[in-house]
Amino acid sequence: DTEVTQTPKHLVMGMTNKKSLKCEQHMGHRAMYWYKQKAKKPPELMFVYSYEKLSINESVPSRFSPECPNSSLLNLHLHALQPEDSALYLCASSQESRRANTGELFFGEGSRLTVL
Amino acid sequence: QQQVKQSPQSLIVQKGGISIINCAYENTAFDYFPWYQQFPGKGPALLIAIRPDVSEKKEGRFTISFNKSAKQFSLHIMDSQPGDSATYFCAASNAGNNRKLIWGLGTSLAVNP
Numbered sequence: 001d002t003e004v005t006q007t008p009k010h011l012v013m014g015m016t017n018k019k020s021l022k023c024e025q026h027m028g029h030r031a032m033y034w035y036k037q038k039a040k041k042p043p044e045l046m047f048v049y050s051y052e053k054l055s056i057n058e059s060v061p062s063r064f065s066p067e068c069p070n071s072s073l074l075n076l077h078l079h080a081l082q083p084e085d086s087a088l089y090l091c092a093s094s095q096e097s098r099r100a101n102t103g104e105l106f107f108g109e110g111s112r113l114t115v116l
Numbered sequence: 117q118q119q120v121k122q123s124p125q126s127l128i129v130q131k132g133g134i135s136i137i138n139c140a141y142e143n144t145a146f147d148y149f150p151w152y153q154q155f156p157g158k159g160p161a162l163l164i165a166i167r168p169d170v171s172e173k174k175e176g177r178f179t180i181s182f183n184k185s186a187k188q189f190s191l192h193i194m195d196s197q198p199g200d201s202a203t204y205f206c207a208a209s210n211a212g213n214n215r216k217l218i219w220g221l222g223t224s225l226a227v228n229p
Binding site: 004031033040041042043045048050055056090092094103104105106107108109110 | 148150152157158159160161162165203205207209215216217219220221222224
C-alpha cells in the first residue's frame with residue numbers, strides 16, 4: 001500500500017466548477033510534488049514544495065493553484081479547467097535536507113480527472 | 117528536446133526471458149539515474165537507482181548497467197515474470213537541480229506466460 005494518499009481517486013468536473021485534489025503523507029518528508037500524467041506518457045512536473053514553501057512552478061496555468069497547509073498535506077485547487085486538462089494527477093513526496101533531497105520519489109495512486 | 121532517450125517503446129518477452137530497456141542522456145551533469153515501474157491505475161514506484169560512481173547495481177532480478185563514457189544506462193530484468201508486465205521509465209537528475217527528474221518516454225513491457 002502506498003504511503004502517499006490521494007483523494008478523490010476519480011473526479012469529473014465541468015469547466016466552470018471549482019474543485020480540489022488532496023494529498024497526505026506521514027513519512028516525515030519535507031518535499032512534496034504535483035505531477036500531471038497523460039496516458040502512455042511520463043509524469044510532467046507541475047509544482048514542488050520544500051519545507052512548505054513553493055520552490056518550483058513549471059509555468060503551470062493559474063487555473064491550477066497549489067497549497068501546502070502543513071508538512072503532511074498538499075492540495076491542488078482547480079478552477080475553470082479545460083478538457084485538455086483531463087489527466088491523472090499524481091502527488092509525490094521525498095526526503096529533503098536543507099541542501100539536497102535523497103532522490104527517491106514516493107508517489108500516490110493519483111486522482112484521475114475528467115473535465116467535461 | 118528529449119534529454120533522456122528511452123528504447124524500445126514497447127517490449128514483449130516470454131516468461132523466463134531477459135528484458136532489456138536502454139536509456140541515453142546528453143547532460144554530463146546528471147548524477148542520479150533511477151528506474152520507475154508503473155502498473156495500470158497506480159502511481160510510479162522506484163524500482164532501482166544508480167549513481168555514476170558504480171558501473172552496475174543489482175537488486176534481485178533487476179540490474180542497472182551504467183556506461184558513463186557512452187552516457188548510457190540500461191535495465192535488465194532476469195527471469196522475467198508475467199507480474200513484471202508494466203511500464204518502465206528511466207529518469208535522470210543532477211545535484212544542482214535534484215528536485216526535477218528528467219524522464220524517458222517509457223517502455224511498455226508485456227511478459228507472456
